Amino acid sequence: MTRRRIWVTAATAVAGLAGVLVLQGVTGSDENVTAAGGKPDPVKVRAETAELTSGDGGRSASLVRRDTGPFSMLGVTWTDPGARVTGTVEARTRASGSGQWSPWLRLDGDSGQGELGAARGGTEPAWVGPSDAVEVRVSSGKGTSTALPAGLRLDMVDPGTGKVTGMEPAAFSVEESELPTPSDVPTDTASGPSDLPQPTSSPEETVSASPTPPPPADGSPSASPPGSGTPSPSVSASVSASPSASVTAPPAPPSTVPKPPIVDRAGWGADESISPEEPGYLPGGKIKAVVVHHTAESNNYTCAQGPAVVRGIYAYHVQQLGWKDVGYNFLVDKCGTVYEGRKGGVDRPVMGAHAYGFNAETTGISVLGTYTDTAPPQAAMVSVARIAAWKLGQYGVDPTGTTTLTAGDSGRSYTGKTWAKGAQLSFPTIHGHRDGYNTQCPGDAFYNQLSTIRSWAGGPVAGLALKSVTGAGVSGTTYYTKSAVTVSWSATTPAALVKQYELLVDGKVAATAAGSATSAKANLAVGSHKVAVRAVHQSGRTSTTATATVVAETTAPTFTAKPALVLKTGTVNTTAVPVTLSWKATDTAALKEVRLTTPVAKTYGPTTYSAAHTAKSGAASAWSMTAYDQAGNSATASASVTPMILQETSAVRSGTWTAKSSTSYLGGKSYSSSSKNASLTWTFTGKSAAWVVSRAATSGQAYVYVDGVKVATVDLKSSTTKYRDAIWTKTWSASAKHTVKIVVVGTTGRPAITTDGLVYLK
Numbered sequence: 001m002t003r004r005r006i007w008v009t010a011a012t013a014v015a016g017l018a019g020v021l022v023l024q025g026v027t028g029s030d031e032n033v034t035a036a037g038g039k040p041d042p043v044k045v046r047a048e049t050a051e052l053t054s055g056d057g058g059r060s061a062s063l064v065r066r067d068t069g070p071f072s073m074l075g076v077t078w079t080d081p082g083a084r085v086t087g088t089v090e091a092r093t094r095a096s097g098s099g100q101w102s103p104w105l106r107l108d109g110d111s112g113q114g115e116l117g118a119a120r121g122g123t124e125p126a127w128v129g130p131s132d133a134v135e136v137r138v139s140s141g142k143g144t145s146t147a148l149p150a151g152l153r154l155d156m157v158d159p160g161t162g163k164v165t166g167m168e169p170a171a172f173s174v175e176e177s178e179l180p181t182p183s184d185v186p187t188d189t190a191s192g193p194s195d196l197p198q199p200t201s202s203p204e205e206t207v208s209a210s211p212t213p214p215p216p217a218d219g220s221p222s223a224s225p226p227g228s229g230t231p232s233p234s235v236s237a238s239v240s241a242s243p244s245a246s247v248t249a250p251p252a253p254p255s256t257v258p259k260p261p262i263v264d265r266a267g268w269g270a271d272e273s274i275s276p277e278e279p280g281y282l283p284g285g286k287i288k289a290v291v292v293h294h295t296a297e298s299n300n301y302t303c304a305q306g307p308a309v310v311r312g313i314y315a316y317h318v319q320q321l322g323w324k325d326v327g328y329n330f331l332v333d334k335c336g337t338v339y340e341g342r343k344g345g346v347d348r349p350v351m352g353a354h355a356y357g358f359n360a361e362t363t364g365i366s367v368l369g370t371y372t373d374t375a376p377p378q379a380a381m382v383s384v385a386r387i388a389a390w391k392l393g394q395y396g397v398d399p400t401g402t403t404t405l406t407a408g409d410s411g412r413s414y415t416g417k418t419w420a421k422g423a424q425l426s427f428p429t430i431h432g433h434r435d436g437y438n439t440q441c442p443g444d445a446f447y448n449q450l451s452t453i454r455s456w457a458g459g460p461v462a463g464l465a466l467k468s469v470t471g472a473g474v475s476g477t478t479y480y481t482k483s484a485v486t487v488s489w490s491a492t493t494p495a496a497l498v499k500q501y502e503l504l505v506d507g508k509v510a511a512t513a514a515g516s517a518t519s520a521k522a523n524l525a526v527g528s529h530k531v532a533v534r535a536v537h538q539s540g541r542t543s544t545t546a547t548a549t550v551v552a553e554t555t556a557p558t559f560t561a562k563p564a565l566v567l568k569t570g571t572v573n574t575t576a577v578p579v580t581l582s583w584k585a586t587d588t589a590a591l592k593e594v595r596l597t598t599p600v601a602k603t604y605g606p607t608t609y610s611a612a613h614t615a616k617s618g619a620a621s622a623w624s625m626t627a628y629d630q631a632g633n634s635a636t637a638s639a640s641v642t643p644m645i646l647q648e649t650s651a652v653r654s655g656t657w658t659a660k661s662s663t664s665y666l667g668g669k670s671y672s673s674s675s676k677n678a679s680l681t682w683t684f685t686g687k688s689a690a691w692v693v694s695r696a697a698t699s700g701q702a703y704v705y706v707d708g709v710k711v712a713t714v715d716l717k718s719s720t721t722k723y724r725d726a727i728w729t730k731t732w733s734a735s736a737k738h739t740v741k742i743v744v745v746g747t748t749g750r751p752a753i754t755t756d757g758l759v760y761l762k
Helices: 303-320 378-393 450-458
Strands: 002-009 019-022 046-051 053-055 060-078 088-095 105-107 126-139 153-158 171-179 289-294 330-332 338-340 362-367 402-406 424-428 430-432 465-470 473-475 478-481 484-490 498-505 508-514 519-523 527-537 542-544 548-552 558-567 577-586 591-598 602-604 610-615 621-629 634-641 643-646 652-654 658-661 669-673 679-695 701-706 709-715 722-744 753-761
Touching: 046 060, 046 303, 060 088, 060 303, 105 126, 126 153, 126 303, 153 303, 289 378, 303 338, 330 378, 338 378, 362 378, 378 450, 424 430, 430 450, 465 527, 465 548, 478 484, 484 527, 498 519, 508 519, 558 621, 558 634, 558 679, 558 722, 558 753, 577 591, 577 621, 577 634, 577 643, 643 679, 709 722, 722 753
Parallel strands: 289 362, 289 430, 330 362, 478 548
Antiparallel strands: 002 171, 019 046, 046 153, 053 060, 060 126, 060 153, 088 105, 088 126, 330 338, 402 424, 465 484, 473 478, 484 519, 498 508, 498 527, 527 542, 527 548, 558 577, 577 610, 591 602, 591 621, 621 634, 643 753, 652 679, 658 669, 669 753, 679 722, 679 753, 701 709, 701 722
16 A cells, blocks of 8 residues: 655645635736746645535535635536536535625536546536635436435635735645555556656655556557545645656647747746646647537636636646646637646647547647537637647648547547447547537537638638729729729638738739738729639638729710700799700710719719709809719819890880889889780890790780791790799800890780790800
């Protein structure tokens, strides 16, 4: 029988107590205060344990609500590391400060990692935030008579509060007996050789033990290790292992993709004194797959608390379960920060303890939190994809492919698939923990996103689409520009996985942009071009958008009919004489629009050739228009006119006319006559004229003569009364001297007409 003297710091180990406080050391700071040598100070943790009380013939256990020391992480552990709770394990905690009790939190009943030499079995640890009281309940599954594992206890971890207390640990020794001899130790390469925790040597203690035998040649873990090697519960949390013989680290091959930022162990405050064993490495020296996990705990931690969560998991794995180190190779918080897990070199094939039976050929990445109903934030999934791509890229493994793994032991997946030890099993090179072990990990929602992570990690860039070509107009599916264009695109693959984008013009690279870019510029020569965007994934795989036709041309539009104005019918005011503006513009490529810039601003489509406007009488106005083609070329044309109002008093009269006064008339006056053949004649020089009248139901008819020739008979009758109504117009091709004469017809029953003047364009 081997006997060891194990040093316990500030431990209370009184038989029968429901809670055993194990003070691991002073509390450090998350600010990573730099110690001598430029390394951040390690952050010490404290742990407290409390035994659960069994009931119902061993099928239930509980811990009554009680006050505790400060803690932020908890888990339920038991004596036999090979046992498993098939029922439910739940805990609730009281938040420090607020005193609010949390809802019941269900713990994953089996850590399921496969660490050789583990001291205890246990649930996954759960981050609960700063707490000072707890309650626990455990029950075996319904319809089963299976008893719960023996030695159930609650383990609570305080990963550090950020203030150094200055308290030194009070050490005393405890004799531990019945530790496993070499013949008792199962061979499991989950952590490489010498997986059994050993005490740290010091001048006051002696260790007498034979070396642990090497793992099997195939690097496979054995069946669940027996519980005979379990230290007593009050001691297991503070066992320190001594270094084994020096381990030669395997090569760190370069990767085909960039290495993402990784917070090293010193960066998250790892206390290396609690796990001094040298790391183990994969027997074959090659990573063939990545196993994705979640830590099955609360998602309510903050980004700043990420290092503390990692420290809590580290302490729980090492001090509460008796593992040699944290089980995962990498941990990722919900904000996307990647943390180095098990030591040995992030760029080397370190043996983890994360996937029982398949540790010898895989690396493990775990996202902090529970992702059963909700997938991790994109930042976390991007980091998982990046670290997976980098590690697989070291060994030429395609993240989107499959791989064959050798089962180190018999097992069963979450979906019920079973296999024997030594079986050759096919897995996606990035797969979930549940694919090789009967666990929900990494949660349904996260598991459903693994295909996306594979795509992100392996490429090519997905969802690539050309969104727009600015600096160019579009007609149909063709873009037109003078020369310079900005091409924009989008993609669903996150920028961190994209090496670069390339703007292609006629199949050749015209511009290169960073993976975070969404646009690029190019200058095109005159002519028609095919433009596309090619994305280069960090793996080197490429994808290309559909092409767009872009025509570069510098020919300006032409006004085939320059702007012109004529008078039109409608109500006349001294400030608003109704006119019609007409024009026509064409382009050799594609006309976009014609804009009226003065005296008012209006924009017209390429097939619009006229528009109604009004002009102020007695004032000269310039009507300026600019035609634009789709490429941005332009041409300008204009016309200037002055509408003039000729009152009745300026006309030559014959016959009887009666003057009328009203604010409704132009200038406040008008002439009216019922005498047949009474006439008014105006003489002017212009290119367009309009006769303005007042109308009513009793209004009669009049003849209109232009330059001595009768051109129209106009009926002034109207069902509604109208004033200042331009009822008749005439336009000539050029400005000239003209006469307009109106003659009263003397219509039977309604002979009267009322004239309000003549308007012409000067």
